[in-house]
Amino acid sequence: MKFVTEYRDASTAQQYAQAIAQITTKPWTIMEICGGQTHSIVKFGIDELLPQEIELIHGPGCPVCVTPIELIDKAIALASLPGLIFCSFGDMLRVPGTQKDLLSTKANGGDIRIVYSPLDAVKIAAENPTKEVVFFAVGFETTTPATAMAVYQAKQQNLKNFSMLVSHVLVPPAIEALLSAPNTRVQGFLAAGHVCTVM
Structure with missing residues (x-):
């Protein structure tokens, strides 16, 4: 999958959704880090394709939103x-x-x-x-x-x-704060690739 049209192919997306559902054996709470990810997930209905055992939580968002x-x-x-x-x-x-x-x-x-x-x-x-x-x-x-x-x-x-x-804004301190918070439900992060590359 290299091109935009392939990402929008319903049958391919459904195959991936089924594969994810088959390997999901327990509930997961995953937080996306970037506001751009949140936008794409909601816009393209990716959250609706995931099995109910996978809960996506919107994370720290974009640096614009967290500017003091x-x-x-x-x-x-x-x-x-x-x-x-x-x-x-x-x-x-x-x-x-x-x-x-x-x-x-x-x-x-x-x-x-x-x-x-x-x-x-x-x-x-x-x-x-x-x-x-x-x-x-x-x-x-x-x-x-x-x-x-x-x-x-x-x-x-x-x-x-x-x-x-x-x-x-640095991403690692935000992730550390989330993970060290008492009663955190977050079990994983969907990290922005461009941020991970720089980190």
């Missing part, structure tokens, strides 16, 4: 400053702070720009030398190398107007 509200408020305060360009991934704009979100800050005149890579923010800083450019670095371990590369590139270009507000 204090950091969201700092981001909003920075983005509200005149003469400052605030760069962020698009999914952060609707995350609420205590009073408002970045999207409403943008609507009220904040110079907030959606970027697809930290290097986009470096480019914006190079193109706007008279303005401070702040990149909101949010993500799991997987986004940390790109954030580090942005810092490296900004230093290489001698950019004095580039800075970051950082909220990187």
Whole structure:
């Protein structure tokens, strides 16, 4: 199974579901780590294909969802400053702070720009030398190398107007906390492959 159409083949999916049901001999509680996994599991009905002995629990979710509200408020305060360009991934704009979100800050005149890579923010800083450019670095371990590369590139270009507000989240401490919690029901994790590769 290498291609998208093969993943959507009902007979192949049913064969896998039957194979899983045949080898499941006891109840299992499995937690998916990534919000993207949760989305795909629900969207494609994978949870409905599994035998009733397998219970899926939604885990820590995406780093966007677990960004501390204090950091969201700092981001909003920075983005509200005149003469400052605030760069962020698009999914952060609707995350609420205590009073408002970045999207409403943008609507009220904040110079907030959606970027697809930290290097986009470096480019914006190079193109706007008279303005401070702040990149909101949010993500799991997987986004940390790109954030580090942005810092490296900004230093290489001698950019004095580039800075970051950082909220990187580590997956292992979250897993350890879940496993060490009293009365935990989690028996296994469906870990995000890209996070496992970096860890």
